[in-house]
Amino acid sequence: MSNSAVNAAPVITPEQLLAHWQGHRRVTRRVIEAFPEDQLFSYAVAPMRTFGELVLEFLAMDVPTLEELTSEQPRQYETPKVQDKAELLRLWDEHSRRIDELWPRLPAEVFQETRTIFGQFTSQVWDLLWYVIDNEIHHRGQGYVYLRALGIEPPPFYVRD
Amino acid sequence: MSNSAVNAAPVITPEQLLAHWQGHRRVTRRVIEAFPEDQLFSYAVAPMRTFGELVLEFLAMDVPTLEELTSEQPRQYETPKVQDKAELLRLWDEHSRRIDELWPRLPAEVFQETRTIFGQFTSQVWDLLWYVIDNEIHHRGQGYVYLRALGIEPPPFYVRD
Numbered sequence: 001m002s003n004s005a006v007n008a009a010p011v012i013t014p015e016q017l018l019a020h021w022q023g024h025r026r027v028t029r030r031v032i033e034a035f036p037e038d039q040l041f042s043y044a045v046a047p048m049r050t051f052g053e054l055v056l057e058f059l060a061m062d063v064p065t066l067e068e069l070t071s072e073q074p075r076q077y078e079t080p081k082v083q084d085k086a087e088l089l090r091l092w093d094e095h096s097r098r099i100d101e102l103w104p105r106l107p108a109e110v111f112q113e114t115r116t117i118f119g120q121f122t123s124q125v126w127d128l129l130w131y132v133i134d135n136e137i138h139h140r141g142q143g144y145v146y147l148r149a150l151g152i153e154p155p156p157f158y159v160r161d
Numbered sequence: 162m163s164n165s166a167v168n169a170a171p172v173i174t175p176e177q178l179l180a181h182w183q184g185h186r187r188v189t190r191r192v193i194e195a196f197p198e199d200q201l202f203s204y205a206v207a208p209m210r211t212f213g214e215l216v217l218e219f220l221a222m223d224v225p226t227l228e229e230l231t232s233e234q235p236r237q238y239e240t241p242k243v244q245d246k247a248e249l250l251r252l253w254d255e256h257s258r259r260i261d262e263l264w265p266r267l268p269a270e271v272f273q274e275t276r277t278i279f280g281q282f283t284s285q286v287w288d289l290l291w292y293v294i295d296n297e298i299h300h301r302g303q304g305y306v307y308l309r310a311l312g313i314e315p316p317p318f319y320v321r322d
Contacts, residue, residue, distance in 0.1 A: 008269035010171050012287045017172055020291065045206065045310050108169035126173045130181065131319070134298050138318055141302030145206050157299055158292075 018103045021133050023160030025096050030155035031143045037085045054139040061132045063095045068117045070105040077118040179264045182294050184321030186257050191316035192304045198246045212304040222293045224256045229278045231266040238279040
């Protein structure tokens with residue numbers, strides 16, 4: 001990284017990245033809410049996972065990634081054992097609060113450092129964080145298809161507040 | 162934006178953001194390639210758009226957004242008129258090259274400026290660019306569902322080279 005990159009105006013600040021991520025999390029929460037309770041962990045376009053299972057993957061990555069990056073303690077990749085909508089929403093909100101809490105413990109310098117998380121993914125910290133966010137967008141888009149196929153209007157993609 | 166933010170190590174540099182975007186574009190290209198010619202502009206999970214139509218939306222946003230940001234000339238939002246796979250791939254590659262060409266004309270300072278594009282979307286430049294990328298990830302995830310429903314294995318999401 002050149003000195004000019006360090007001194008230039010930022011593309012995005014840590015605060016903006018957090019706000020951007022939390023905006024996406026609000027959309028994902030609305031998608032979970034839009035699913036009928038009896039379809040969240042049962043419906044899928046075969047041979048895919050249910051939207052509930054995809055959300056459990058998001059929860060296995062989001063806070064654990066931040067915990068590992070801020071504490072430098074290895075974390076296991078573990079999928080929460082949840083099978084109902086109310087509990088999934090409760091866990092979603094708990095993780096969103098925990099992300100706000102952990103975020104300030106990531107100093108600006110860390111984003112360009114190279115780290116390994118879950119004992120297997122090695123990359124620069126910005127890239128590890130973007131993977132978590134992009135993976136949420138990718139699979140949430142699949143949830144939109146499930147909702148449409150069920151005749152349910154999904155929440156607008158562009159409303160993030 | 163505080164002075165400390167300006168002087169801190171960057172979350173992501175302009176060069177890294179370009180490489181990240183082009184990595185996603187390579188995945189999207191592989192998804193286009195994976196569609197059988199006769200399904201690209203005809204198959205969809207009702208009542209959604211075909212994957213070909215979704216890609217035309219990406220092409221209406223990607224280069225036009227960069228052209229407007231680098232020239233400060235208003236651009237129209239116009240969807241290309243393409244209905245076959247070979248021509249769609251040709252246009253995709255042309256836009257990928259054009260993105261590489263235009264990117265260096267975005268000075269680092271511009272990412273934090275507020276601009277209006279297509280005469281209607283006003284936000285900071287980083288947010289306008291992320292919208293283009295996130296929208297591609299979102300709808301490409303839907304293309305993955307279409308491929309699975311057609312019995313076709315989609316390209317891995319995590320392979321970006």
